[in-house]
Amino acid sequence: MTKTALPTMLSFSAPNLREQIEALPEGTALIGLGTDGRAIAVDLDGECPHVLVCTASGGGSTTVLRSLTAQFLHQGAHALVLDPKRISHLWAKGLPTVTHRGNVAGIHDALVGLGDELARRLDLPDTELATVPRLIVSMDSANNTLRQLTRYWETFRDKDTPHTSPAVTALEAALWNGRAARVNVILDGTPATSVLGAAPHELFGTVILARVSATTWQRLAPLAGPAPKPSEHRGRVHAIQHGEDHETQAIWMTDADVVTWLTDPDETQS
Incomplete structure (x- = not known):
């Protein structure tokens, strides 16, 4: 296959790019352009409905999460944006179809609520579920966030409550059962098998990597050479x-x- 030179930067304002994005079917979002000139996209209704993003510092993981989440929001999805640094996704604050949480207590409660919403959706008949907006769970800095959630749960759980954080349990349930409930996870990090219960490449249909070590590459993309x-x-x-x-x-x-784009699309296009 013939390779083409990639642009050094692919801005949302590039000619015809926005039109290309807006022409994609619901559940599909553009990652970018590949070396063969083709659009490389995420299909949430394909083989596996979740996306894993892992980059070294400065590799663009936050930008990828923002771009993908925004595209699904534009298609009518709702989103739960978990932003433990509290400053990485300020765009999400104030948007009517987005719940933004930053501190560990807020993230814990939001994920517990996600578990309840997942169960509610799974109980709906297919005809009713089809009318419910897709829910995107976008989690930045997942490794550190999951550790914080575990420590947070340990501070107040008693001997009669589960050892595993219910927030972590809810996230795991969303990963395993999200397809059936129109819930999709876009996660930044390299979650441990001991936390989420499976190798990452088994849970995520698309894995996006940049500037990672050979060891991390082999763990997250074992079939890609x-x-x-x-x-x-x-x-x-x-x-x-x-x-x-x-x-x-x-x-x-x-x-x-x-x-x-999400609040004043005519201004973006002009």
Whole structure:
């Protein structure tokens, strides 16, 4: 297959890019452009309905989470944005279909609520479920967040309550049962098997990697061959789907791009 030169940056404002994004079917979002010139996209209704993003510092994981979540919101989804740094996803604050949580107590309560919502959706007949908005759970810095949730639960649980944090249990339930409930997880990190109960490549249909070590690559993308040489280009990622590696220039979408697009689309287009 002929390779083409990737742009050094792929801005949301690039000519015709927004039109290409808006033409995608519901449940599909553009990651970016691949070296063969094709659009590389996430299909939440495909084989596995969740996305794992893992990059070294400065590799663009927050940008990818923001871009993908925004695209699904534009299609009518609702979102639960878990932002433990409290400043990585300020775009999500104030949007009517987004719940933004930053501190560990708020994240804990939001995930427990997610478990209740998942159970409610699973009880709905298919005809009614089809009318319920898709729910995107977007979690930044998952490794640290899951550790914080575990410690938080230990501070007040008593001997008669489960040892595992109910927030972590709810997230795991969303990963295993999300397809049947129109709940999809976009997670940034490398969650331990001991926490979520399965190897990451078994839970996530799309794995997006950038600047990771050979060990991390092998753990998260065992079927995609050896780890490639890290790129210094901002936004350059590797999208792993069906065991195949697609070198991709990811969309650069700023906080302002997202807020304007979701609240005043005519202004974004002008």
